[in-house]
Amino acid sequence: MSRVFVITGPSGVGKGTLIRQLLDRVPGLELSVSATTRAPRPGEEHGVAYHFLSDEDFARRVDEGDFVEWAEYSGRRYGTLRSELRKRTDAGAPVLLEIEVQGARQVLDSLPEAVRIFIAPPSAEVLRTRLVGRGTDGDAEIERRLQVAEEELAAQGEFAHVVENDRLEDAIDELVAIVRTHLDG
Numbered sequence: 001m002s003r004v005f006v007i008t009g010p011s012g013v014g015k016g017t018l019i020r021q022l023l024d025r026v027p028g029l030e031l032s033v034s035a036t037t038r039a040p041r042p043g044e045e046h047g048v049a050y051h052f053l054s055d056e057d058f059a060r061r062v063d064e065g066d067f068v069e070w071a072e073y074s075g076r077r078y079g080t081l082r083s084e085l086r087k088r089t090d091a092g093a094p095v096l097l098e099i100e101v102q103g104a105r106q107v108l109d110s111l112p113e114a115v116r117i118f119i120a121p122p123s124a125e126v127l128r129t130r131l132v133g134r135g136t137d138g139d140a141e142i143e144r145r146l147q148v149a150e151e152e153l154a155a156q157g158e159f160a161h162v163v164e165n166d167r168l169e170d171a172i173d174e175l176v177a178i179v180r181t182h183l184d185g
């Protein structure tokens with residue numbers, strides 16, 4: 001039975017929002033804390049939102065083989081630390097990874113048993129509205145993310161499950177059902 005879940009999809013589609021509720025609804029499910037070289041946003045704590053690393057530290061840890069997967073996204077690096085994943089799977093917990101599409105592809109090779117879920121927006125316009133509405137990124141960063149999103153959306157057919165995040169409650173129910181099916185078997 002698979003115990004690793006990968007949630008991917010374009011920035012602003014609602015991954016973080018859905019995951020917060022998924023963690024409430026599925027007791028025992030744990031979110032792996034990623035490493036990144038991007039700067040913390042206001043309110044983001046080191047070790048909680050991310051392990052915020054310098055470029056040098058990230059590069060060193062890549063060389064040391066510390067990552068299950070990592071990718072460059074919008075000029076920054078993001079990756080899943082083996083130690084983050086292992087401490088949870090060793091304790092028997094089901095684990096969730098929230099990562100972008102290139103990383104999700106790598107997981108197909110390194111953890112082929114992982115359940116991979118793509119979160120899709122109802123439309124490109126809605127995605128833009130959500131990114132703007134979130135208010136965490138400047139105009140140039142939003143445009144970069146929307147450009148990446150075009151490629152990411154084209155890749156959704158690679159994923160076993162595609163959940164459209166239109167009405168939030170429906171998307172959460174769908175996500176919970178997928179996860180429970182794999183955990184209850």
Ligand SMILES: Nc1nc2c(ncn2[C@@H]2O[C@H](COP(=O)(O)OP(=O)(O)O)[C@@H](O)[C@H]2O)c(=O)[nH]1
Nearest residue numbers: 011012034070071073078079080098099100103
């Ligand atoms: N490959 C990979 N992508 C990650 C990881 N952690 C976060 N990401 C992705 O990096 C992208 C940018 O993340 P972030 O700057 O936090 O923006 P946000 O997810 O839109 O709030 C998103 O698509 C995340 O899912 C990771 O460990 N590995």
Ligand SMILES: Nc1ncnc2c1ncn2[C@@H]1O[C@H](COP(=O)(O)OP(=O)(O)O)[C@@H](O)[C@H]1O
Nearest residue numbers: 011012013014015016017130134165166167168
């Ligand atoms: N189903 C939805 N309907 C309307 N707004 C949503 C929905 N899901 C998420 N949002 C909003 O869209 C924005 C981006 O969501 P977020 O969870 O930060 O996305 P991601 O983690 O994929 O980048 C947030 O402001 C969030 O409140």
